[in-house]
Amino acid sequence: MTLARMFAAAVARQPETIAIVDGEVRRSYGDWQAEILALAGGLRARGLGPGDRLVAVLANRREMATLYWACQYLGLIFTPFNWRASTPEMAYVLTDAEAKAVVYEERSAAAMVPAAAEAGLAAEMVIDVDASGEASLAGITAAAQPFDGEPPRDDGATSLMLYTSGTTGRPKGVPRSHAAEQYAALACLAQLHCRHGEIFLGVMPLFHTMGVRALLMSAFLNGRFICQPTFDAETVAAVIAREGVSTLFLVPTMFHDLVHHPRATDFDFSSVWNIAYAGMSMTTALIEACTEKFDPELFSNYYGSSEIYSLSVCTDMVGRPGSAGRACMGQTLRIVTADSERLVGPDELVETGESGEIIADMASPDAFDGYWKRPDADQKSIRDGWYFTGDLGRFDDAGELQLLGRVDDMIISGGENIYAEEVEDVLAKSEQVHGVAVIGLPDDRWGERVTAFIEPAQQNATAAALDAYCLDSGLARFKRPKGYVFVRQIPRSASGKLLRRHLRTGEYEQLSDFDNTL
Numbered sequence: 001m002t003l004a005r006m007f008a009a010a011v012a013r014q015p016e017t018i019a020i021v022d023g024e025v026r027r028s029y030g031d032w033q034a035e036i037l038a039l040a041g042g043l044r045a046r047g048l049g050p051g052d053r054l055v056a057v058l059a060n061r062r063e064m065a066t067l068y069w070a071c072q073y074l075g076l077i078f079t080p081f082n083w084r085a086s087t088p089e090m091a092y093v094l095t096d097a098e099a100k101a102v103v104y105e106e107r108s109a110a111a112m113v114p115a116a117a118e119a120g121l122a123a124e125m126v127i128d129v130d131a132s133g134e135a136s137l138a139g140i141t142a143a144a145q146p147f148d149g150e151p152p153r154d155d156g157a158t159s160l161m162l163y164t165s166g167t168t169g170r171p172k173g174v175p176r177s178h179a180a181e182q183y184a185a186l187a188c189l190a191q192l193h194c195r196h197g198e199i200f201l202g203v204m205p206l207f208h209t210m211g212v213r214a215l216l217m218s219a220f221l222n223g224r225f226i227c228q229p230t231f232d233a234e235t236v237a238a239v240i241a242r243e244g245v246s247t248l249f250l251v252p253t254m255f256h257d258l259v260h261h262p263r264a265t266d267f268d269f270s271s272v273w274n275i276a277y278a279g280m281s282m283t284t285a286l287i288e289a290c291t292e293k294f295d296p297e298l299f300s301n302y303y304g305s306s307e308i309y310s311l312s313v314c315t316d317m318v319g320r321p322g323s324a325g326r327a328c329m330g331q332t333l334r335i336v337t338a339d340s341e342r343l344v345g346p347d348e349l350v351e352t353g354e355s356g357e358i359i360a361d362m363a364s365p366d367a368f369d370g371y372w373k374r375p376d377a378d379q380k381s382i383r384d385g386w387y388f389t390g391d392l393g394r395f396d397d398a399g400e401l402q403l404l405g406r407v408d409d410m411i412i413s414g415g416e417n418i419y420a421e422e423v424e425d426v427l428a429k430s431e432q433v434h435g436v437a438v439i440g441l442p443d444d445r446w447g448e449r450v451t452a453f454i455e456p457a458q459q460n461a462t463a464a465a466l467d468a469y470c471l472d473s474g475l476a477r478f479k480r481p482k483g484y485v486f487v488r489q490i491p492r493s494a495s496g497k498l499l500r501r502h503l504r505t506g507e508y509e510q511l512s513d514f515d516n517t518l
Contacts, residue, residue, distance in 0.1 A: 001155060001178075001182065002072070002151060002152045002153060002154070002155050002157075002159070002178040003072045003159055003178050003181060003182060003216070004069070004072040004073045004151035004152060005151050005153075006182060006219070006220060007033070007036075007069055007072065007219050008033070008151065010029060010219050010220065010222050011029045011030060011033045013222060014029055014222045015028060015029050015030030015033075016028050016029070016030065017029055017197075017222050017224075018224050019032045019218075019219070019222075019224065019225065020032055020062060020065060020224070020225045020226075020227065021224060021225070021226045021227065021243060022061055022062035022227040023227075025062060027062075029222070032066070034146070035066055035141075036066055036069045036070050036073065037070075037073065037146040037147045037148070038141045038144075038146045038147075039066055039067065039070040039137070039140075039141050040070040040071075040073045040074050040146070040147035041141070041144040041145050041146040041147040041148075042137075042140035042141040042142075042143065042144040043070060043071075043074060043076070043101075043140070044074060044144070044147060045140070045143065045144035045145075046101065046124065046125065046140060047100075048074065048076055048100060048101060049074065049075070049076075050074065050075030050076070050152065050157075051075065051076075051077065051157075051158075052076050052077065052100040052101070053076070053077045053079045053097045053098060053099050053100060053161060054067075054071055054076050054077070054078060054079060054099065054100065054101045054102070054103065055079045055080070055081055055093065055094055055097060055099040055101070055102040055103070056068075056078065056079065056080045056081070056102075056103050056104075056206075056207075057080075057081050057082075057083045057085075057090065057102065057103070057104040057105070057108045057112050058080075058083060058103065058104065058105050058108070058129060058206075059083055059105065059107065059205070059229035059230060060202050060203060060204075060205060060206055060211065060227050060228055060229050061105075061129075061227055061229050062227055063103075063105075063129050063137060064080075064206050064227075065202070065206070065215055065225060065227065067103060067137075068080075068206065068212070068215065070147075071159075072151070072152075072159060072178075073147055073151050074147065075151075075152040075157065077158050077159065077160065077161050077175070078159065078160050078161075079093075079097050079099065079160075079161045079162075079163075079173075080162070080205075080206050080207035080212075081093050081163055081171075081207050082205070082207050082476070083104070083105070083107055083108040083207075084108075084476055084477060084478055085111065085476050086111055086474045086475065086476050087111045087112075087114050087115045087118075087474060088115075088474060089171070089476065090108075090111050090112055090115035090116075091114075091115040091116075091118040091119050092170065092171065093163055093171055094115060094116060094118075094119035094121065095118075095119045095120075096171070096173060096372070096373065097161060097163075097173060097372070099119070099121065100121075100125060101121070101125040101126075101127065102116055102121060102125065102126055102127065103127045103128075103129060103137060104116075104126075104127070104128060104129065105128070105129045105130050106128075106130045109128065112126075113126070127140065152178070154178075155177065155178040155179040155182070156177050156178070156179060157177060157178060158175045158176065158177055159176060159177060159178045159181055160175075160176040160181055160212065161173050161174060161175045161176065161372060162174045162176065162207070162208075162209060162212075162306045163207070164305075164306045164307075164417065172371045172372070172374050172377050173371060173372025173373065173374070174306045174307055174368055174371060174372070175368060175369070175370075175371075175372055176306075176368055177368075177369075179365070180309075180365065180366045180367065180368065181212070181216065181366075182216075183310075183330070183365040183366040184209075184213060184216075184304075184309035184310060184366035185213055185216035185217050185220055186220065187309070187310045187328055187329060187330065187365075187366060188213055188217060188302065188309070188310065189217050189220065189221065190329070191300075191302070191310070191313045191315070191328060191329065192247075192249070192274065192276050192298070192300055192302065192313070192315070193274065193298055193315070194217060194221060194223075194247060194274065195221070195246075196221050196222065196223075197221060197222060197223055197224075198217070198218065198221055198223040198224075198246050198247045198274075199223060199224045199226065199243060199244055199245050199246045199247070199271075200214045200217065200218045200223055200224065200225055200226065200245070200246075200247055200249070201214075201226050201228060201236070201239065201240060201243075201245045201247075201248055201249075201250075202214055202215065202218075202225045202226055202227050202228055203228035203230075203231050203236060203250065203254070204249065204250060204251070204415075208279075208415070209304070209305070209306045209309055210249060210251075210278055210279060210415075213249070213309065214249055224243070226239060226243050226245060231254055231257070233254075233257040233258050233261040234261060234263065236254075236258065237258060237261070237267040237268075237269075240267075240268075240269060240271065240272065241267070241268040241269075241271070244271040245271055245272060246271055246272060246273055246274065247272070247273075247274045247275075247276075248272055248274070248275045248276070248294075249275075249276045249277070249278070249302075250275075250276075250277055251277060251278065251279040251280055251414065251415030251447070252277050252279075252280055252281070252282040252283075252286060252415075252447055253280075253413075253414040253415060253445055253446055253447060254415075255275070255277060255282070255286060255290050256286055256444060256445045257445065258293070259286070259289040259290055259292075259293045260289070260445075264293065267293075269293065269294050272294055272296065273296060273297045273298070274296060274297060274298045274300075275290065275294050275296045275298070275299055275300070276298075276299070276300035276301070276302050277300075277301060277302070278301070278302040278303065278304060279412065279415040279447075280412040280413075280415060280447035280448070281322060281403055281447060282301070282317070282447075283442075283444055285444065286444060287299075287317050287318065287319075287320075291317075291318050298315055298316075299315070299316065299317045299318060300313060300314060300315045300316075300317065301313065301314045301317055301323065301324055301325065303324040303325075303401070303403065304328075305389060306368075307367065307368045307381070307387055308331070308360050308362075308364055308366060308367045308368065308387055309366045310328035310329070310330070310331055310364065310366050311324075311327070311328060311331060311333065311358070311360055311389070312324045312325050312326055312327050312328055312331070312333060312401050313325045313326070313328055314326075314400070322402050322403060322404075323400050323401070323402060324393070324400070324401040324402065324403050325400055325401065326399065326400060326401065327401075328364075330364050330365050330366070331360060331361060331364045332360070332361040332364075333358060333359070333360055333361075333401065334346060334349060334358075334359050334360075334386070335349065335350050335354070335355070335356040335357070335358060335359075335393060335394060335395060336348045336349055336350065336356050336357055336359055336388075337350060337356050337357070338355070338356045338357040338392060338407050340407065340408070343379075343380070343383060344357065344383075344388075345383065345384065346359055346383060346384050346385070346386040350394075352394075352395050352396075352397070353394060353395070353396065353397065354394060355392055355393065355394045355404055356392070356393070356394070357388060357389065357390070357391065357392060357393075357407050358389045358391045358392070358393040358401070358403075359386045359387060359388050359389060360386065360387045360389060361385065361386060361387075362382065362385050362386060362387050363385065367387065370382060390406060390407045390408055390410065391403065391404075391406060391407065392404040392406065392407055411438070411439070411440035411448050411450055412440070412447055412448055413440060413443075413446045413447060413448045413449065413450050413478075413482075414446050414447065414478065415447070416478050416479075418440075418450055418478070418479045420437075420438040420439060420440075420500075421438075422475075422479065423438045423450065423452065423470075423475065423479055423480075423481065424436050424437065424438050424452075426469075426470055426473045426475045427452060427454070427466060427469070427470070427481075429473070430466060430469045431457060431458065432454075432456060432457055432458045432460075432461035432462075432465060432466060432469070433454055433455070433456070433457055433461070433466070434454075434455040434456060434457040435454070435455035435489075435490045436452060436453065436454055436455070436490070437452075437453045437490045437498050437500060437503060438450065438451065438452050438453070438481065439451055439453070439500050439503050439504060441483070441504070443482075446482070449482050449483055450479070450480070450481045450482050450483070451481060451482070451483040451484070451485065452466070452481040452483070452484050452485070453484075453485045453487050453490055453503050453508065454466070454484060454485070454486050454487065454514075455486075455487060455488070455489060455490055456486055456511070456514055459513075461486065461514055462514065462515040462516075463483075463484035463515060463516045463517055463518050464515070464517070464518060466481075466484060467480060467481070467484075467518055482518070483516070483518070484516045484518070485508075485510060485516055486510065486511040486514035486516055487508045487509060487510055487511060488508075488509040488510075488511055489508070489509070490503075490508070491503065491507060491508060
């Protein structure tokens with residue numbers, strides 16, 4: 001069954017139940033479906049049809065969720081992207097995805113408008129949600145007849161394409177079929193023990209797999225999806241209390257800000273019975289703080305990826321930091337030798353207790369089939385029917401998976417994937433920089449703190465000046481280093497390769513004459 005048919009079944013089951021809340025706006029399943037079909041009709045009138053890719057660069061608002069479901073009814077491939085990305089990043093995605101249309105909003109306009117022009121999109125296919133008149137999303141909807149056709153039936157067709165960072169820093173398209181998306185949502189519902197009518201806080205971005213998962217889980221259970229465009233701890237706490245949110249599925253950074261807010265003792269989380277996190281590790285201290293503040297019936301770590309959503313799950317995190325539990329239903333995991341110099345085979349297993357790269361069976365029902373137009377990425381990540389995650393882990397004596405970080409140098413900060421070399425490439429162009437290496441250092445709030453180690457080229461080099469340089473360069477704001485360390489020499493091997501592990505263990509000489517404060 002395709003996703004649109006799953007949604008239609010939910011509407012038929014409980015048409016009067018509230019499905020979505022966006023501020024003061026509340027829509028029942030029946031009323032929301034009418035809005036979805038009206039928008040689908042407007043998009044069809046613009047010439048969009050099955051298989052076309054529509055890029056959405058929006059925060060979590062009702063229009064974004066409505067657009068997702070309209071695409072499912074039309075058979076379009078919903079392709080969300082980070083609204084905080086830079087113009088070059090947006091232009092790359094529009095071109096790479098072969099987008100036929102893009103929908104954006106005021107907060108993403110400064111980057112998206114020139115990106116759409118660079119990508120050569122027709123003016124009528126560049127749609128501003130916040131505009132007025134015929135060119136707006138509302139105008140397109142009002143000018144056409146609602147979609148009245150049959151929803152797609154081929155659940156093997158692509159319904160979604162997420163973009164995730166690649167080994168060269170370029171985003172990679174991850175096509176996801178209706179069947180894979182449906183199974184991912186159902187598996188998540190089952191393994192997080194969600195209940196009929198759950199109220200989900202929709203604050204994880206809908207360009208992330210976690211955000212899409214919450215939207216689908218809500219619909220499948222005739223639950224309620226509470227739109228939250230951005231995360232602010234105090235605002236989110238008020239929304240949780242007002243709407244009676246029952247399930248929180250967030251990244252650890254968000255949990256950190258909720259439990260460590262100066263007014264955290266005033267926050268009412270009594271409606272929340274089920275909390276879960278994904279996307280990055282959670283420290284022992286944060287696990288204890290969340291346990292104390294939420295007192296949840298279930299506290300889970302759901303380990304997955306855009307490529308294969310359900311890898312493993314642990315539903316009892318108290319006293320078990322770092323545990324990712326056991327393989328999800330329908331999945332088999334292995335730990336193999338981690339070697340960045342060659343392509344390791346799936347049978348090169350390490351001994352129990354030893355660390356290595358985590359690999360997952362591609363036969364899993366929620367696995368993707370391969371990257372979009374990236375045979376190089378397929379060669380690196382898919383071998384003999386196994387997906388090589390790029391994550392380090394080990395199985396403990398009880399057979400549970402322990403996550404240890406990344407095989408490569410990807411930094412996960414605040415739930416965002418940040419590629420170290422991309423940041424290094426920007427900083428290396430500064431006249432103040434002779435050499436640079438970027439790593440992620442442990443941080444209670446962010447998970448990992450993007451930190452730049454600088455061999456200065458000028459005596460007046462400062463962290464503040466380099467931060468300003470990053471801003472002027474077009475590097476997305478969330479990728480900027482949050483810390484700078486000026487060093488005499490960046491550790492390198494005899495062949496000139498960066499020895500990042502020496503930076504992590506403090507094997508460098510820091511220069512005290514340079515200002516490293518932001």
